[in-house]
Amino acid sequence: xxxxxGGIFSEGTLKPYxxxxxxPAASVLNYGQGLFExxxxxxxxxxxxxxxxxxxxxxxxxxxxxxxxxxAPSVEQFVNAVKQTVLANKRWVPPCGKGxxxxxxxxxxxxxxxxxxxxPESTFLIFTCPLGNFYKGGSAxxxxxxxxxxxxxxxxxxxxxxxISNYSPVFSVAKxxxxxxxxxxxxxxxxxxxxxxxxSSCNIFIVKGNVISTPETLGTILPGITRKSIIEIARDLGxxxxxxxxxxxxxxxxxxVFCSGTAVGISPVGSVTYHDKRVxxxxxxxxxxxxxxxxxxxxxTGALEDKHGWAVRIC
Ligand code: PMP
Numbered sequence: 001x002x003x004x005x006g007g008i009f010s011e012g013t014l015k016p017y018x019x020x021x022x023x024p025a026a027s028v029l030n031y032g033q034g035l036f037e038x039x040x041x042x043x044x045x046x047x048x049x050x051x052x053x054x055x056x057x058x059x060x061x062x063x064x065x066x067x068x069x070x071x072a073p074s075v076e077q078f079v080n081a082v083k084q085t086v087l088a089n090k091r092w093v094p095p096c097g098k099g100x101x102x103x104x105x106x107x108x109x110x111x112x113x114x115x116x117x118x119x120p121e122s123t124f125l126i127f128t129c130p131l132g133n134f135y136k137g138g139s140a141x142x143x144x145x146x147x148x149x150x151x152x153x154x155x156x157x158x159x160x161x162x163x164i165s166n167y168s169p170v171f172s173v174a175k176x177x178x179x180x181x182x183x184x185x186x187x188x189x190x191x192x193x194x195x196x197x198x199x200s201s202c203n204i205f206i207v208k209g210n211v212i213s214t215p216e217t218l219g220t221i222l223p224g225i226t227r228k229s230i231i232e233i234a235r236d237l238g239x240x241x242x243x244x245x246x247x248x249x250x251x252x253x254x255x256x257v258f259c260s261g262t263a264v265g266i267s268p269v270g271s272v273t274y275h276d277k278r279v280x281x282x283x284x285x286x287x288x289x290x291x292x293x294x295x296x297x298x299x300x301t302g303a304l305e306d307k308h309g310w311a312v313r314i315c
Contacts, residue, residue, distance in 0.1 A: 007071030
């Protein structure tokens with residue numbers, strides 16, 4: 001879908017997956033004027049297919065587009081384009097519980113600009129890819145390294161948006177951590193270096209008794225759609241859910257820690273390492289994260305009642 005006329009998107013077309021043409025002076029290539037989203041289509045037990053809160057992704061993209069001065073598709077255009085793309089790829093949606101079809105909407109400045117300016121034209125496209133489950137229930141939990149040298153985002157920056165240029169600056173620290181055997185890095189805030197923020201591609205929660213806490217977003221943390229849903233599910237389950245500043249000490253003192261995101265779902269964290277100190281957490285059967293995982297997965301695949309109306313069935 002292209003916007004060429006004062007921010008109005010023309011009707012898009014479905015094309016086989018392949019390379020796209022792009023002008024070398026496009027603002028996305030030169031100035032990083034681009035956003036992405038991550039979504040999933042889930043197969044139900046009855047063979048149908050459903051999305052999870054797709055309008056939230058559309059709204060998050062619109063918010064990012066406002067900041068990056070790009071035209072964005074309307075919520076209706078966004079959700080319809082996602083539906084059409086999934087329907088055209090429905091044979092790639094794995095069987096219920098065995099994975100999902102990952103959906104990647106992109107919005108980028110495709111117009112040519114030589115000065116440091118936003119492009120007058122933007123392109124919206126979607127591609128998909130089948131994925132297995134990140135956490136299979138019973139598979140190895142994540143082990144995180146608390147990273148002190150490089151923050152992921154700065155106050156008043158774009159950490160709260162799915163801006164394409166938020167990701168490459170932390171490739172190197174994540175690569176180093178993975179080479180040492182960690183699953184990923186848990187970043188600290190850029191000012192005091194003592195509050196946890198998030199992981200490279202997911203949000204973080206801690207559990208202490210019947211209270212779950214997650215860092216307040218405050219512009220430096222991506223407001224995850226999974227994160228927002230978990231807060232509601234936790235309250236439905238009678239837990240207390242808090243959004244607040246979470247100091248490293250509270251993480252080290254937690255009963256459980258877990259990550260949340262579209263790609264990772266709810267994934268338990270088995271250990272966190274800080275200053276060479278490794279602390280382990282409860283995982284598996286009977287944990288709060290397992291209960292939240294079962295509930296979220298049940299709603300996403302249509303196995304449990306969807307009292308909030310989050311699922312959008314497409315066939
Ligand atoms: N934080 C970051 C940096 C991410 O890239 C993602 C993945 N979109 C998340 C958190 C989780 O967000 P969501 O639950 O909307 O997928």
